[in-house]
Amino acid sequence: MEIGDPERTFTVEPVEDPVPRELPAEPAEQPARPSPAEEPIEPERVPAP
């Protein structure tokens, strides 16, 4: 393409990426682990007298 003679050189670092990048795949949903408060509490074993 005919664009004429060079006049000056400069640098461009766009703040926003001009390329619509592929978004990283979302991790597969895992079943939520019950919070410690919801976890069943095992009865404490007491040694026999």
Place this chain on the structure above:
Amino acid sequence: MSAAPDYIEPIVGWRSWLVVRDGDEFRLHSIVYEARWFPRNELIARCLQRRFSLPWSRTSEHVPPARGCHCGIYAAREPEEAASYLEGRSWADSLGVHRVIGTVSLWGRVVECTRGWRGSLAYPKTIYVPAMRAPFRLRAEPADEIALGLTDYDVPVELLDARSSDPEDLVAALR
């Protein structure tokens, strides 16, 4: 530490592309050089002058684009200049199914010229697909299918409905 950039917005200019078929997909390809533009990836300039020039006229190795070379990814200031590449022959015509025009973002290192720019990094910004193809194009692919295929680039793609395939009519349809 790297120097601060001169600009933080990409330069936007005009260019034309060849459209090539890659299996079931359509891809942009440079008309003059062997360079394919891939969706969601910037094109990185390479200096091909050393490869194609005679040994005694070769420039020294450099990072493209260099002011004293002709390398870099080209964009024109005005669409008329880019549209002139919608017709005429190219070595890559046997690969192509159509030619399209559009705007392109350039960034990285940029050489500004009197009628356009040469950049080190580029990505299409908008793509206009002429609904009519030049009469000498033998391989027929419907323009609307090409336009749909080029949406892979995730930039606006429009069918350009001009009076003819003549570059002047195509530029008039852009305005």
